[in-house]
Amino acid sequence: MNSLTALAGTVHGGTLYGIGVGPGDVRYLTLRAAALVGAVDVVAFFAKQGLQGNARRIVGRVEMRLEYPVTDEIPAESADYQCQISTFYEKTSEALAGLLRDGKSVGLLAEGDPFFYSSFMHMWRRLETDYPIEVVPGVTGMSGCWTRANVPITWGNDTLAVLPGTLAEEQLVERLLLTDAAVIMKVGRNLGKVRRAVEAAGLLSRALYVERGTMEDERILPLAECRDERGAYFAMILIPGQGRRL
Amino acid sequence: MNSLTALAGTVHGGTLYGIGVGPGDVRYLTLRAAALVGAVDVVAFFAKQGLQGNARRIVGRVEMRLEYPVTDEIPAESADYQCQISTFYEKTSEALAGLLRDGKSVGLLAEGDPFFYSSFMHMWRRLETDYPIEVVPGVTGMSGCWTRANVPITWGNDTLAVLPGTLAEEQLVERLLLTDAAVIMKVGRNLGKVRRAVEAAGLLSRALYVERGTMEDERILPLAECRDERGAYFAMILIPGQGRRL
Numbered sequence: 001m002n003s004l005t006a007l008a009g010t011v012h013g014g015t016l017y018g019i020g021v022g023p024g025d026v027r028y029l030t031l032r033a034a035a036l037v038g039a040v041d042v043v044a045f046f047a048k049q050g051l052q053g054n055a056r057r058i059v060g061r062v063e064m065r066l067e068y069p070v071t072d073e074i075p076a077e078s079a080d081y082q083c084q085i086s087t088f089y090e091k092t093s094e095a096l097a098g099l100l101r102d103g104k105s106v107g108l109l110a111e112g113d114p115f116f117y118s119s120f121m122h123m124w125r126r127l128e129t130d131y132p133i134e135v136v137p138g139v140t141g142m143s144g145c146w147t148r149a150n151v152p153i154t155w156g157n158d159t160l161a162v163l164p165g166t167l168a169e170e171q172l173v174e175r176l177l178l179t180d181a182a183v184i185m186k187v188g189r190n191l192g193k194v195r196r197a198v199e200a201a202g203l204l205s206r207a208l209y210v211e212r213g214t215m216e217d218e219r220i221l222p223l224a225e226c227r228d229e230r231g232a233y234f235a236m237i238l239i240p241g242q243g244r245r246l
Numbered sequence: 247m248n249s250l251t252a253l254a255g256t257v258h259g260g261t262l263y264g265i266g267v268g269p270g271d272v273r274y275l276t277l278r279a280a281a282l283v284g285a286v287d288v289v290a291f292f293a294k295q296g297l298q299g300n301a302r303r304i305v306g307r308v309e310m311r312l313e314y315p316v317t318d319e320i321p322a323e324s325a326d327y328q329c330q331i332s333t334f335y336e337k338t339s340e341a342l343a344g345l346l347r348d349g350k351s352v353g354l355l356a357e358g359d360p361f362f363y364s365s366f367m368h369m370w371r372r373l374e375t376d377y378p379i380e381v382v383p384g385v386t387g388m389s390g391c392w393t394r395a396n397v398p399i400t401w402g403n404d405t406l407a408v409l410p411g412t413l414a415e416e417q418l419v420e421r422l423l424l425t426d427a428a429v430i431m432k433v434g435r436n437l438g439k440v441r442r443a444v445e446a447a448g449l450l451s452r453a454l455y456v457e458r459g460t461m462e463d464e465r466i467l468p469l470a471e472c473r474d475e476r477g478a479y480f481a482m483i484l485i486p487g488q489g490r491r492l
Contacts, residue, residue: 020385022276028383031280032273067436076402076490085492113389114398121398122492128396137274137389137398137460139266143359147383152360152367156322157413157432159421162406169297175405178424214383246324246331246368 011039013103016096016131018114018124020138021058024215027057028139036136040107040197042099046119054111054215054234062108072188076166087188089119093126100131112141117185141182144239145213149220154181156244165190167236172197181241191231195223203239211235257285259349262342262377264360264370266384267304270461274385275305281383286353288345292365300461300480301355310352312338318434318479322412335365339372346377358387363431391459393485395466400427402490411436411483414432418443427487437477441469449485457481 011017017036022028029037037043037059043062047053048071050054069084073075076082114135126131142162146153154160161179163172165186176182176197184194187209198207207223211232223237257263263282268274275283283289283305290310293299294317315330322328345352356366360381370379388408392399407425409418410432422428422443431438431453444453453469457478460489469483 023383025278027278028276030268030274030276030385032271034277035273047330058400082492089492092342096329108308113385113393115392116398116399117400117402117404121401124398125491135393137269137385137393139276139359139385140389143266143362143383144384146361147381150381152362152364152370153365154363154408156363157410158363159410159413160408161425162400162408164403164405166403167405168410175424178421179407237328244328245371246328 006110010034011018012132013041013105014100014132016100016106016123016133017104017105018105018118018120018122018133018135019109020113020136021109021111022139023112023141023213024054025144026058028144028214030136031136032136033138036107037109038197039105041104042106043109044096044106045109054063059109060110064095073082089122089126093123096123097127097131100127110138112144113138116140141213141234142185142236145183145210145236146240148213148218148236149207149210151238151240153183153238154241154243156246158241158243160241166195169193169197169200173200175204176201176207176239180243182237182239184237184239187231187237188233189230189237191226191235193227194237195226197221198237198239206239206242208238208240209235212236248410257282257351258378259287259351260346260378261351262346262369262373262379263351263353264364264366264379264380264381265353265355266359266487267355267357268385269358269387269459270300270304270464271390272304274390274460276382276384278382279384283355285351287350288352289355290342290352291355301357304357305355310341334370335372339369342369343373343377346373356384358390358450359384362386387459387480388431388482388484390419391456391482393427393463393483394459395454396455397484397486398455399429399484400487402492404487404489405435406487408475411440415439415446419446422447422449422485425488428483428485430483430485433477433481433483434479435476438473438475440483441472444469444483444485445452452488453487454484454486455481456484 157178404426
């Protein structure tokens with residue numbers, strides 16, 4: 001390592017740090033994130049019941065496990081899900097606020113980047129008017145996936161659409177037809193529908209399925225060869241752009 | 247710093263490293279990028295004539311300056327531009343290949359992420375069949391911008407469109423109407439047109455103008471208050487999503 005690490009900075013008590021921990025490979029933590037993980041009073045992370053939690057696996061150190069009451073067992077659109085999760089977020093933000101009032105520095109881990117589809121955002125919106133917060137951007141999961149798949153995603157003036165696999169099939173097709181490159185997130189149980197939409201948009205030959213990109217058990221294959229009806233929770237589909245090569 | 251830095255890894259002679267250096271703030275280099283910048287035989291970077299080069303400014307150390315013969319002085323769509331740039335990329339890739347054949351490890355810096363709209367990609371496509379290449383993903387410029395603007399960009403099932411400001415005004419409007427969140431890149435001389443398109447799509451009140459996000463001289467203001475006809479080269483427009491708050 002060189003002197004750049006000396007620039008990684010300081011930690012303040014009573015501050016919440018939203019720490020992007022990147023796509024999975026620990027080498028893709030930023031200098032700032034690595035410094036904070038080692039220096040904050042409390043490291044907190046969200047995890048699914050019964051699982052270790054990916055953010056925890058990435059950084060190693062953890063003191064406060066925030067366990068979702070429910071994740072993908074019931075549809076995120078149901079009133080039951082939304083009620084359970086809202087209550088959980090409310091209680092969790094109160095617990096974090098208690099630590100901050102006690103003068104503790106708290107690092108809340110976020111997989112990828114904290115302001116890009118993260119649970120951290122639900123804490124941020126509850127706490128940001130009353131407590132100092134520093135957000136540390138991270139390498140997104142999608143960057144990790146296209147790096148490991150060895151495909152530049154956008155060239156020249158390509159447009160990129162980031163789409164959740166939860167969209168209806170016809171919406172997916174419509175959006176795919178109107179973009180040069182695409183990333184489809186939240187594939188999971190939507191894989192069958194997503195594959196049909198990609199094929200209907202005439203993009204199946206360019207599409208890649210990437211599961212747990214940059215993690216030890218990553219899996220990358222052409223979508224056309226991925227015949228599962230259900231994908232992994234951390235799976236996404238990449239459709240690289242074909243813009244200007246110079 | 248903690249023991250995570252020990253994981254940052256090794257460097258091999260004869261290998262090209264595409265090093266994402268993040269959005270500007272040196273603390274947002276990844277551990278892998280910081281280790282490589284300090285350890286490769288040659289650090290190379292692209293720069294505009296007469297300017298220092300942002301990637302260089304971020305990491306400090308540089309031995310090989312690759313100066314574009316032309317950047318935004320003439321339209322990127324013109325035959326003249328494309329001819330000059332293609333010739334430049336061809337010669338540059340030959341120079342890099344010479345270093346690799348001599349057994350040197352070469353780190354080519356890329357602002358943001360190397361597989362997301364970078365010049366590195368034009369070297370990668372010329373060299374990747376004949377030389378070992380490692381790509382190190384980076385925090386994108388857009389992550390840096392939405393972090394500093396203090397706006398989560400996508401919530402719940404929001405879709406995100408990344409659009410170049412070079413699109414025609416009516417295309418911009420069409421794409422903006424069909425997305426929840428948007429990032430408009432390459433604003434520069436397209437700022438007037440981009441503002442009109444954002445306004446026509448009814449999104450002006452949500453749009454932010456961010457120039458050189460995370461750099462020392464960053465500038466962030468509502469797009470509605472940014473009256474310049476021409477933006478900075480490193481400017482982008484952010485339109486945050488309004489998806490599910492739980």
